[in-house]
Amino acid sequence: MKINAVILAAGKGTRMKSLDPEHSKVSYPILGVPLVRYVVNAVRPLVNGKIYTIVGYGGDATKAIVEDLTGIVWQREQKGTGHAVLQASPFLKDEDGVTLVLCGDTPLLTTATLENLIQDFEKKGHDATVMTCVVDNPFGYGRIIRNEKNLVEGIVEQRDATDDQRKIREVNTGVYAFDNRKLFQELDNLTADNAQGELYLGDVLTLFRKKGYVIGASILEDQKEMLGINDRVQLAEAAKVMKLRINRKLMLSGVTIEDPDNTYIGPNVTIGQDTIIRPNTTILGYSTIGPVNKIGPATYLENVTVGEGNSIVSSYITDTSMVNKNEVGPYSKIRSHTQIGSNTRIGNFVELKNAVIHDGVKAAHLSYLGDTSIGDNTNVGCGTITANYDGKKQISYRNRQRCLLGLRNNSCSSH
Ligand code: UD1
Ligand code: MG
Secondary structure: OOEEEEEEEOOOOHHHOOOOOOOOHHHOEEOOEEHHHHHHHHHHHHOOOOEEEEEEOEHHHHHHHHOOOOEEEEOOOOOOHHHHHHOOHHHHOOOOOEEEEEEOOOOOOOHHHHHHHHHHHHHOOOOEEEEEEEOOOOOOOOEEEEOOOOOEEEEEOHHHOOHHHHOOOEEEEEEEEEEHHHHHHHHOOOOOOOOOOOOOOOHHHHHHHHHOOOEEEEEEOOHHHHOOOOOHHHHHHHHHHHHHHHHHHHHHOOOEEOOHHHEEEOOOOEEOOOOEEOOOEEEEOOOEEOOOOEEOOOOEEEEEEEOOOOEEOOOEEEEEEEOOOOEEOOOEEEEOOEEEOOOOEEEEEEEEEOOEEOOOOEEEEEEEEEOEEEOEOOEEOOOOEEOOEOOOOEOOOOOOOOEEOOOEOOEEOOO
């Protein structure tokens, strides 16, 4: 069966209350990764056709986040979720198979859950399957209306619901599987006859019902997965769930995390066995941490590669690689493509920028080593500075020669 997907990501996100008029909601990050990227990654393994992301408000930012993995379709005016899907009509309407529709603001959805939805759709011979969930607090979500035979009749949004309907705790997760051709035929018949004057995607189900098509529900058990981010309280809630999900997986794979509530590790980080992560540590970006390291407390790492047997205490390190058995910190700042060999010591109040630090170097305290290559076993004295800026002139990146501070077994200091 051909499977395509449409991810809705054009909405403004008014409830995020940002000062920045171009800040699309789905570009807010959790653990350094934008919300919509989580959704793309969850659906990607299931799609054998194409994924389209509908962008609009703050669309250039959203486009930049997903265009390597999905097609981009613009929704210039945001007239509702149904209107958003309609924009993909020129690209999809003549395709056979199933189209998954997801919202870009539900980062906790997993591939396994989406797979269940597709199976329900296929095995039960549905024309449309809506993923629903029975939640403790249904406020804000579309309510699922079922008839006396318990079949899904349609969806009523919070603002259009009667008091009785508002008591319904089975809600729309915003995720659907549709027979593709029928979806695009019926989208043309949607009307904006509701409290928000928008074309609601959920109303397609009512149109399907009128045509006698088969509609079903795929029930999501874990209500955490459907959390839609509409404001910054929900953003923090989802971040907490994601953090614990990632930490749990790492711990079960052999990483010690002393305080999982206060450890923030991104989804693209790998960590080897027997590494110990101490409290208040953040590791983000595409970071690869080998085995048997001690990291933290109070350490920030982003886009770093760390070998084996290193100790990094209370330090801030970005875009850096180090090999084995280095001692870093406390209070080191290391950045801009610095490379560190093995058996070095980078101590307190040492800043490294775009430096190559060879094996056995010791820079134990209070130094700035920038745009530098330091030879094996050099001992860098306290207060040493190497820089490409003399207060007036900065050597341009292109023409800059690395400052060579000692080649082998040297001891040096400069003030
Ligand atoms: C939507 C559903 C609701 C469901 C909930 C699940 C509708 C009308 N309501 O409500 O039934 O319970 O999701 O989280 O579908 N978007 C566009 N273009 C638009 C409008 C929205 O692309 O014109 C996108 C948004 O960027 C967002 C998604 O669609 O990613 C959902 O929109 P949102 O405003 O968050 O809808 P909810 O109120 O959460
Ligand atoms: Mg939402």
